[in-house]
Amino acid sequence: MIKLLGGVLVLAASTMAGFRIANRYGDRPKQLRHFVSALKVLETEIFYAATPLPEACQRIASRMPAPVGEFFQKISDKLRDGRGLTGDGAWQEALSEMRGKLILKETDRDVLRQFGRTLGVSDRADQIKHIHLGVAHLTAEEAGARDDQARNEKMWRYLGALLGLAVLILLY
């Protein structure tokens, strides 16, 4: 009886682990997509309205779902806290504080870090160029992430459960 209960637990745990790993493959392209949308909103704010960064980031934050929205909220808060941070400073701080919540690969982070360096420090035309560059890089990363997702997401959904079964067979 206890053996049966243990077996069910092992199976459930491994299935859940499989799903979590699968979800990470699904979350990465989703978050990259959100970053791309966020940068496009930023482009509009900068190009058409010349909105200062704290307000622009606030507006992005209110439109974007959780981790990416939260990221921009953090930037907005940091820029307003009176420390006199540059756009870059706030961006990099937010990026490292959000490390756990943003399901991104190191290459994605590099693209984001690179983009942050130019944030707010030049005229509008230049800002737009950098945003376009950022969007292009992020879109490329997203395409890669989608490939990964297609290859791995389903596999891990099954793999978790199958590994659980394998463990059960070995134990019995």
Place this chain on the structure above:
Amino acid sequence: MIVHNRPQTSLDIDPVLRDQIAPVLPQRLRQAILSLPEEVRHQLEEVRIRLGRPLQVYYGGREAFVTLAGLTSPRVEDGHLVTDEDIAQTLNLMTNSSLYALEEELKRGYLTIPGGHRVGLAGRALLDGTGQLRGLKEITTFNLRIARDVRHAAEQIRHLLIDSAAYRLHNTLLISPPQCGKTTLLRDLARHLSTGTLHAKLPPLKVGIVDERSEIAASWRGIPQHDLGPRTDVLDACPKAEGMQMLIRSMSPNVLVTDEIGRPEDGAALLEAIHAGVHVVTTAHGFGMHEVRNRPVLRQLFEQGAFTRYIVLSRRRGPCTIEGVYDRRGERVQTGSEDHD
């Protein structure tokens, strides 16, 4: 445009320093400015921040260098040497870390911060292909000028603007060297005209202000930071000549208020306004009537009899000392209140 009627206590400087000036300064400079001796704080006019040079303040016509503890000293070597970091943080705080949002301001060389204070900027000029100034980069110098909305600044001169025979407003030119309080006067006059308190026999008037350098209304994002009365329309950051025509067409003002007439097109626009039956109150840089007679644009206006009142100001006995009042023909008018030496 909506004019904010913000009650502003002009005498109490501490809240102004704390709520408007401190937020645009980096932590250490903020501390220094807030702990200045009371005497300095109350008369504070300018804070000078220059890369690699000592922090400096101007107050009540005097100057001093400032340590990080807020102590003042006449000796250069006592002042806190402004670092790269101070400059970078100041720039970020003043521009909201968004240089791209201030292209116009960087072209003009100054920006306005909440509260209407003016920050002058200098650094390296950036030119476009045709040699036109496009903006500034590597900004290394800030001149923070504290704006004071001095109510009743125009107390001594307000009766001089009224034609006592007909109780009409004179077309008035205020002439003074820089820093004599012209803009402060103009602001108070505009407020009086708009509320109808300039003279008992003069009804409240619709006032149109063309604020080319955002100094009179000190608009921040289009919102005037000074109270200019309930019947005042402000056209912010607009070239004077075009602005005057625009306001006449769109706002039908009784009085146009602008400052620093100097270019030929300003003169033409003023004449046009006067011919259209609009009164004007304006200012010019100068030391006396001889400049009115000799500077091309002013001379033309003088010869055409555009102004019916000239008021010459200086700083001899503090801001807004009246040096002389002249009529349409440039002859001295006895006013009773001016002082004779």
